[in-house]
Structures are given as structure tokens and as C-alpha cells.
Amino acid sequence: MNKKETSYALGVDVGGSHITVGVVDLVSRTIDKGRLERHPVDSKGSITEVLDAWAGAIAPLCGKEALSTIQIGIAMPGPFDYDAGISFIDSTQDKYESLYRKNVKDLLAKKLGIANSQVRFKNDAACFLQGEVFAGIAKGYKRAIGMTLGTGAGTAYYHGTEAHDAARWGEEFSDSIAEEYFSTRWFAKKYQEATGQELSGVRELVDMKEESWVQGIFKEFGHNLGKFLGKFASEENAEIIVLGGSIAHSSALFLPETAKVLSQFLQNVPIKKSILGEESALIGAASCWYEE
Incomplete structure (x- = not known):
């Protein structure tokens, strides 16, 4: 400064x-x-x-x-x-x-x-990742990636100077693109398939977390996220992965599966939820x- x-x-x-x-x-x-x-x-x-x-x-x-x-x-x-x-x-x-x-x-x-x-x-x-590097959970790391999960999927990387947009939302993933798998739309699609009804928001699914079929949806989400982040983190040589966005609030329901899959790609790379939140x-x- x-x-x-x-x-x-x-x-x-x-x-x-x-x-x-x-x-x-x-x-x-x-x-x-x-x-x-x-x-x-x-x-x-x-x-x-x-x-x-x-x-x-x-x-x-x-x-x-x-x-x-x-x-x-x-x-x-x-x-x-x-x-x-x-x-x-x-x-x-x-x-x-x-x-x-x-x-x-x-x-x-x-x-x-x-x-x-x-x-x-x-x-x-x-900006999300820059904030976490500047004053949050990724402070002190030289290389990091970040992903925001919400109405869309935002991605960023940091290589020791400042964070940049990774623009991986449109990257090919499974039978579509990343954003179709890592946004609210994916949960809405899964809910529609299971119930025939529209989902008001991921929070509605969280409230039903005791249901085994809901747990299955979150586990599938976590599995897909682990595969995506494994490739992303490997290509950026990341030392830490930071998650943010509204869906990250329910990370307890999918992060264990994400970490399990991620470990198949990378060892000793922590995956952390943002500590600054909207800030x-x-x-x-x-x-x-x-x-x-």
C-alpha cells in the first residue's frame, strides 16, 4: 500500500x-x-x-x-x-x-x-479467493484455488501475486458443463427427478437431510465436486482449496465425500470452507x- x-x-x-x-x-x-x-x-x-x-x-x-x-x-x-x-x-x-x-x-x-x-x-x-488469501483461511499460502457454489459456479486461482478468474464454469464435465453440476440448478434437477416438484432452494433439501435419498443427492454432488476439484487443483499445483457461496453452507453434507475423492488425485491438499463468508x-x- x-x-x-x-x-x-x-x-x-x-x-x-x-x-x-x-x-x-x-x-x-x-x-x-x-x-x-x-x-x-x-x-x-x-x-x-x-x-x-x-x-x-x-x-x-x-x-x-x-x-x-x-x-x-x-x-x-x-x-x-x-x-x-x-x-x-x-x-x-x-x-x-x-x-x-x-x-x-x-x-x-x-x-x-x-x-x-x-x-x-x-x-x-x-475477489472471493483474493479475500481469503489476503485475510482469511488461505493467508500464507503461495498457490491456491477457490470455487463459489451458488446460482452459478465461480472459479479462481492464486499463484502468489493476486487471484484471477479461472473461468472454468463452462468447462466440459460429464455430459454437460461444470456449472450444470455445481450450482443450484443441479439440486433442483435432482429434486424434480425424485419428487416431481420444484425446489425453492438448497436450504429446503438441507432441512430434509435425515432422508436417505437426500443424503444420496449430497453424496453424489460431493463425488462430482471431488473429481472436478482434483483436476483443477492438480493443474494449478494448489496448496489449498477454498469453497464459498451459498451451497458451501451445507458443506457438512457433501465435503467428506469430496475430500475422499480428492485424495485419489492429491495428497495433503486441504479443502476448506471460507471463514470470511460474504465479507x-x-x-x-x-x-x-x-x-x-
Whole structure:
């Protein structure tokens, strides 16, 4: 971190239905839990509606006296040109299509009344892993991989400098692609096959964890995940694997099977659940302003 700059930065996590903003101390590597903003966002709204919602969450934490020095790191889903700040999210993503081909960095900076050089974007999966390396369970490791399991499947790798998006969601796996096996959609499909009904969320399955058929679903998920992570970790020479996302909350139901399968590929590579939770992306995004 440049000593001439403030030791604080704002970390922003852009989700499909909300935006979360936190104040991160880059020296102590902690987030101020008393200064968190979480606002709903209509990701299907117009560009004006989206930017108004984002600015409405970010502005309260900027402080008028610090506008000229505030540093903002934003964890953003792709496809996105993170350096230029241009979105390439189109209608196939079913969110934020109003931002397509717009220079979001320029537009947001103008809305906040700051220079666009005060805003940096980084892939959201990479921010998750960066947060865990910077201040979480992967701190001290030189090589790591991370995976977020939720409505989609995010992947990232770290080789000792900063985390990067691994973009393995579309990688061929079994008879489809990885994201079809490691997201909420997979559980919904399995539930539909078993009951003929729609699944409201993975939490609904967790509540039925005493049922043997539910245990079987989680075990199958864990088995597939172990195979996928074994290949991923081997190719990246990972020293640790970190899992995050909403599905990771139910890791006790699938992680033993994942670890068992993983051991067939790699020995002595721990697989850990995120210890920062939702704060990992915020801290990771803010840490893009950290310099040794």
C-alpha cells in the first residue's frame, strides 16, 4: 500500500439482486462491521436505475471530505472488461443487460462525483479467493484455488501475486458443463427427478437431510465436486482449496465425500470452507488497492 494514500478502501460486491459495500482497513486487513451497506438492486432495470441503486449504497460510505481520495474496489460478475470498466453482460445472463457495452467505470464515477481512476473492477470469483488469501483461511499460502457454489459456479486461482478468474464454469464435465453440476440448478434437477416438484432452494433439501435419498443427492454432488476439484487443483499445483457461496453452507453434507475423492488425485491438499463468508469478496475487492 502506498503510504501517501489512505489505509482504507471501500469493497463492493455486486450481486444479481443486491449490492453490498464495506469499509476495509488495508493495514489490519479487517472490515468495519458497523459500516456495511446492503441495498436491493433490480438487475433487470434500466442503466439509470442500476447506477442509482449502486451509488445509493456506495455514497454513504464515501464521506464528502474524502471524495478526492476515496478508493473503491468492485467485485463484478462477468463477462466484463475489468481494466477498462466496460460490461459485456448480455441478455443471456438474465441480469444487468442494460449495462451491455457501457463504460460502467466512467458512468459510476461521474454519478459519485469522483475520478474514474478511483474505481477498480475485479472478477467476483477472483475477489472471493483474493479475500481469503489476503485475510482469511488461505493467508500464507503461495498457490491456491477457490470455487463459489451458488446460482452459478465461480472459479479462481492464486499463484502468489493476486487471484484471477479461472473461468472454468463452462468447462466440459460429464455430459454437460461444470456449472450444470455445481450450482443450484443441479439440486433442483435432482429434486424434480425424485419428487416431481420444484425446489425453492438448497436450504429446503438441507432441512430434509435425515432422508436417505437426500443424503444420496449430497453424496453424489460431493463425488462430482471431488473429481472436478482434483483436476483443477492438480493443474494449478494448489496448496489449498477454498469453497464459498451459498451451497458451501451445507458443506457438512457433501465435503467428506469430496475430500475422499480428492485424495485419489492429491495428497495433503486441504479443502476448506471460507471463514470470511460474504465479507471475502468485499475484502478481496478492496485489497486491489493494497501495495506492499
